[in-house]
Amino acid sequence: MGLLGILLGLAVLVWLAYRGWSVLLLAPVAALVAAGFAGEPLLAHWTQTFMGSAARFVAQFFPLFLLGALFGKLMEDSGSVGAIARWMTAKLGPQRALLSVVLAGAAVTYGGVSLFVAIFVLVPMAMALFREAGIPRRLMPAAIALGTSTFTMSAMPGTPAIQNAIPMPFFGTTPFAAPGLGILASAIMLGFGLWWLQRAEARARAAGEGFGDETPAPVDAAADDPVIRERASTAREFDPAEMHRSPHAAGEPPILLAALPLFVVVGVNLLMSMAVLPNMNADFLAEPRWGGTSLAAVAGVWSVAVALLAAILVQLATSFARLPDLRATMDAGANASVLPIFSVASLVGFGAVVAAMPAFEAVRDWVLGIGGGPLVSLAAATNILAALTGSASGGLTIALDALGPTYMALAAEKGIDPGLLHRVAVIGAGTLDSLPHNGAVVTLLAVCGSTHRQSYLDIVMACIVGALIALAAVIVLGSTLGSF
Structure with a gap:
């Protein structure tokens, strides 16, 4: 009965979330279903297990959600994201429209700009490029997703994406x-994705297929759609409803000023991770007043938080006079972080209740018993949970909450570098999360004015198949050569 309750609770969560119900409501209900079938105390699991785990997630990662959303809104309203994307597409031109869109998306998201901010800026530019180049509009979602939701989210070293931050405390x-290994995985994802998209473009040209319907994509309507908003809130760290809550600058800054904050994010992140924090005396963190923690448990979050904060200050210094309404921009950025953090935290709370069920021991034993060693079973666990929840961050946190200490013990026993566990877990969470019910996929298709029938196969090939090939390569190389 306990296992049946877990499956039924998960089915309720997945089915109703896909239909646009709020995860804030669904996650505790699904958790109580699982606890009820197991004969466990319902109120105790709701207020202690569920809320305790959700609160810990918020406490750990809200600074990154807040700063990431704020940075993305400042970059959007100042015109910096548009300037970067426009510069890259102008340099490569319509003859390389696919490559232009992919690289523009990769540049802004690796620099810390939220996926949804990037999408709403890139789509109009991609629309113009694809129309001029005669490339079918149905390829736009896959091209944008390849640049914004694959290697810059899960594989590139130092990416400030929340998915890359989640394994750090564990x-x-x-x-x-x-x-x-991260750079190698990135090259595989990018190379395979571009190969597929260019092949699809060539086949379309040979068949005489052009851009297609001239009707512009309903960008504004997608941002304000409540169903899309509920789905999107569990997928990324930015609430699409805040996209139009503040005015944009009249023009765009010079490309060097526009790109400067992105370099600050990467540079400060590297400096903090490799030089500042390793040489910092943080013994005081072991005191009860600081939660009895260690520098290793908080250093990764501190590094990304400082990098984003430094970039925000640089952005304010260079664009303060150009922002029409600074307070509205700051408010919209802050507000954009709230629904996503609590939506993902609710998924984490659901996972904590499931992990507390006696029947979960059978699930844990099954996962750990998957052949191929700890790296394979870790990749399978993050893949499955990200697929079921439709959220890379939610699935990854649930997996590590339940199994993280076990994998650390296995790593110590078998001599596996924790960094290798980190990279496998993140890439694993960034593969099957892009199933049809994923909020980012739904939002991207809506913004591009496309449908699953028209565009989803290309998303699968560019974002899922390429990521699975990269994951397999990382596991094979990591198992034979170790981490590097």
């Missing part, structure tokens, strides 16, 4: 965990 790692 494994004591930095954002630059397993950098060599």
Whole structure:
């Protein structure tokens, strides 16, 4: 009965979330269903297990959600994201429209700009490029997703994406965990994705297929759609409803000023991770007043938080006079972080209740018993949970909450570098999370004015198949050569 309750609770969560119900309501209900079938105390699991785990997630990661959303809104309203994307697309031109869109998305998201901010800026530019180049509009979602939701989210060393930050407190790692393997995985994802998209473009040209319907994509309507908002809130750290809550600058800054904050994010993150924090005396963190923690448990979050804060200050210094309404921009950025953090925290709370069920021991034993060793079973666990929840961050946190200490013990026993665990876990969470019910996929299709039938196969190939190939390569190389 206990296992049946877990499956039923998960089914309720997935089905109703796909239909646009709020995860804030669904997650505790699904958790109580699982606890009820197991004969466990309902109120205790709701207020102690569920809320305790959700609160810990908020306490750990809200600074990153807040600063990431604020940075993205400042970059959008100042015109910096548009300037960067426009410069890259102008340099490469319509003849390389696919590459232009992919690289523009990769540049802004690796520099710390939220996926949804990037999407709403990139789509109009991609629309113009694809129309001029005669490339079918149905390829736009896959091109944008390849640049914004694959290697810059899960593989590139130092990426400030929340998914790359989640394993750090569990494994004591930095954002630059397993950098060599991360770069290799990024090259595989980018190379395979571009190969597929260029192949699809060539086949479309041979068939005489052009851009297609001239109707512009309903960008504003997608941002304000409440169903899309509920789905999107569990997928990324920015609430789409805040996209139009503040005015934009009349023009765009010079490209060097526009790109400067992105370099600050990467540079400060590297400096904090490799030089400042490793040489910092943080013995005081072991005191009860600081929660009895260690520098290894907080250093990764501190590094990304300082990098984003430094970039925000640089952005304010360079764009203060250009922002029409600074307070509205700051308010919209702050507000954009609230629904996503609590939505993902609710998924984490659900996972904590499930992990507390006696029947979960069978699930844990099954996962750990998957052949191929700890790296394979860790990749499978994050893949499955990200697929079921439709959230890379939610699935990853649930997996590590339940199994993180076990994998750390296995790593110590088998001599596996925690950095390798980190990279495998993040790449694993960034594969099957892009199933049809994923909020980012739904939002991207809506903004591009496309449908699953028209565009989803190309998203699967560019974002899921390429990521699975990269994950397999990282596991094979990590198992034979170790972390590098």
